[in-house]
């Protein structure tokens with residue numbers, strides 16, 4: 096604890112204590128510190144009401160983050176410390192958020208409205224850890240357990256279902272059996288939670304170290320969020336490359352890629368088109384395009400930003416393209432089409448995808464993907480011409496030597512680019528103009 100405690104949070108607690116108030120670090124920061132993880136943020140709980148907190152920190156920079164909910168952010172240097180008055184949530188009439196909050200003088204009451212025992216530990220320098228709900232033991236045992244009646248806690252806020260899975264995935268914990276049973280009973284409650292909150296939890300769940308076993312055990316929860324994935328479960332791949340059905344293949348690919356939200360989401364959706372695609376001898380023709388169509392609706396529903404939506408759809412569409420690892424020209428073409436960042440992503444996707452096939456297939460293909468990765472890096476580093484805007488001539492140059500404007504001009508530029516990429520021509524102005532002049536009679540020929 097000592098090791099990870101923040102100077103700012105300590106100063107805030109001391110100041111509140113000196114003014115006669117209770118003050119504890121609470122929630123995620125205590126949990127993470129006890130586990131030896133660096134907390135994202137420092138939350139202090141106090142019995143002082145917001146106005147009193149404001150007056151205690153009078154001379155200091157404070158942000159009135161959510162006065163109504165009892166939260167004031169105190170800036171200690173650059174370090175923000177959230178100070179929240181002990182509170183009890185009002186009724187959850189809509190299953191999303193409390194109708195109101197009531198401040199309380201009792202830490203016990205504040206702790207009882209929190210979601211899981213491991214998130215309800217309090218700490219301060221004079222008393223050490225204060226554990227009112229058995230959170231320390233659950234933290235030691237690696238268990239996520241609702242505080243109080245699990246069904247009721249999920250029905251107050253359906254997001255807690257996803258938070259339970261997210262913590263299981265991030266921390267490598269298991270969900271206590273009563274809490275688990277309530278999750279499956281209360282799944283329809285997810286329908287009442289806002290898409291933005293669900294998306295943010297799902298992305299964090301996908302990036303957790305324990306994602307594979309969470310997706311395996313809680314597939315039904317993922318299908319409640321993304322029903323379009325359900326047909327992948329039990330969708331058999333009767334070909335020599337695969338050893339899993341589509342769903343089980345997908346979840347292994349998710350684990351195989353680095354924990355970046357965009358890449359993990361791409362893997363979750365990359366084969367979503369397989370059940371609907373035209374299957375012949377275990378090959379799902381057109382599944383990337385079919386998948387991109389289905390994914391478009393899902394990404395929109397998830398309220399992801401436009402750029403992320405577009406990138407994920409591009410990557411799903413191209414995930415199965417074959418790029419020969421010994422063809423510089425093909426790598427240049429793909430670099431031109433996708434750009435550096437997405438070509439690198441595509442290579443990572445190919446690794447993740449193929450590592451989730453039969454071990455023999457992966458073993459046989461691995462050297463090829465390693466060669467592809469090295470060649471892609473080499474081509475990127477060389478800065479060689481892969482796109483029209485890198486070509487040593489442009490439309491104006493071609494017009495000036497008599498190439499007519501319009502379609503012919505565009506075709507000529509594309510043809511020159513193709514010849515530069517295949518190394519038939521150098522990317523040099525004179526050589527390109529000369530080649531264009533040579534081709535001019537064919538263009539000028541009337542059909």
Ligand code: ATP
Pocket residue numbers: 121122123124135136138208209210211214215252254255258
């Ligand atoms: P992290 O910061 O890694 O997301 P955290 O536990 O700090 O984890 P926050 O969302 O920052 O999560 O919430 C801080 C604390 O507030 C939690 O530890 C928990 O005690 C409480 N809390 C947050 N969300 C809920 C919720 N939906 N229902 C009940 N309590 C919650």
Ligand code: MG
Pocket residue numbers: 123124135136
């Ligand atoms: Mg937090």
